[in-house]
Amino acid sequence: MKTIKIEQCNGYEIGIRTVLVHDGNGRPEADATSAGGYAAFVQIARDGEVCVDWHMP
Known part of the structure; x- marks a missing residue:
């Protein structure tokens, strides 16, 4: 996935960036995978x- x-x-530039969110349930030792x-x-944006x-959950 890109x-x-x-x-x-x-004339507008539309940029979308996706980020993988890990569910660790607040535990730092949770499996990162x-x-x-x-x-x-x-x-x-337009003309710089x-x-x-914004972000969409």
């Missing part, structure tokens, strides 16, 4: 200025 995707739409899911971070920057 972790970064950038597209152009109507247990994936809890993904979080997506979205950024929309960021218009929108």
